[in-house]
Amino acid sequence: MGSERAPVPLTPAVFHILFALAGGDKHGYEIAKQVTEDSQGRVNMGTGTLYGSIKRMLADALIEEAGQRPAPELDDERRRYYRLTEQGHRALRAELARFARVVTIARSRDLLAQV
């Protein structure tokens, strides 16, 4: 069973997967595509990295397999869909809050104007 509190800060791969799954249930390759889209092509998650991260996130109970899936005629039955757990939502919110704090501090120091 996963730990009660998700580790913060999250690794980039875990953060991107959580961020991708925040939009809804997705299967493996959809997650990878969403990650590439969210990062504007800067992050290309390979299959090995993706499923390694999924394994650890399942163990930490950040995500789980989704029970609902598209109709069999619309999709391959062998695909597995994943969704965020409550703990995953909490971890993502905590990470986004951390980013927001960093951005606030950067603004107060006028660091963003230089970027």
Next chain:
Amino acid sequence: MNRRGERRQRIRAQRMYRLLVRLYPAAHRRAFGQQMVQAFGDHYSDAVQCRGGSRLTFWLAVLADTATSLLAEHASEVRARGRVAVNTLRRRRNGGTGDSSYRRAEPRRGGATAMRGIAVGQGIGTSRRVRVRRRLRYGRHASRKARVVIRARHHRLVYRGRLSALAVTVVLAAVALGVGSATAHLGITALVTGPLVAFWLGYRVRLTGPVPAGPGGDGLAPPGGAGVREPRRPLPMSPAGAAARSQLDDDPPGQAVAVIRYR
């Protein structure tokens, strides 16, 4: 290329990727192998067939990703096995102190998995006692199955390690050399990769002499050589045998009395 050709190409690529998936730890492969191959197929048809990307670039990216994730997965597997071994030792120690509540709380399957984890690490199908005995006699890696690479008349070149580890090394070397050649730094890559592979092979490959008969070897022969053979003993019915045989001293007293009566 027509649709059928594309499909065939995709299946071929998936077949090649399936070989790479075989290098992952068994548990990971069982849980995610099929999904990985499927996701790879989607990625391949998307990147190469739909967007017309370079196949070489695609495969280089796949190999680099596979190499890094293989390292991560095997490292986490080793860490998990270490934890299992430590827990088993702790459990045994607690068992000695009579902490029966703890032992009862442990699921039986966990114990079986723990033992299987150790068995996988130390050579499947060998009893623990035999493994420990071999380890004490021949060293740390002796409990693993040795595979003969080259067999000469008096010597054998033996690989003492896992085939998956060998395959990982080969893949990593190939990836390094591929990346080196793609980035025009083949010389430097070969200089780095060569000694690493040589060191690893030196660690795992051994030149051995003939092995004595018997499960653990009979040890050194006694001095003299002829002393190995047992001396010839006289036959029981020959005169020498009769002389050598002790008769009355060993026979029960009642039997001798019975013989006299019948006469």
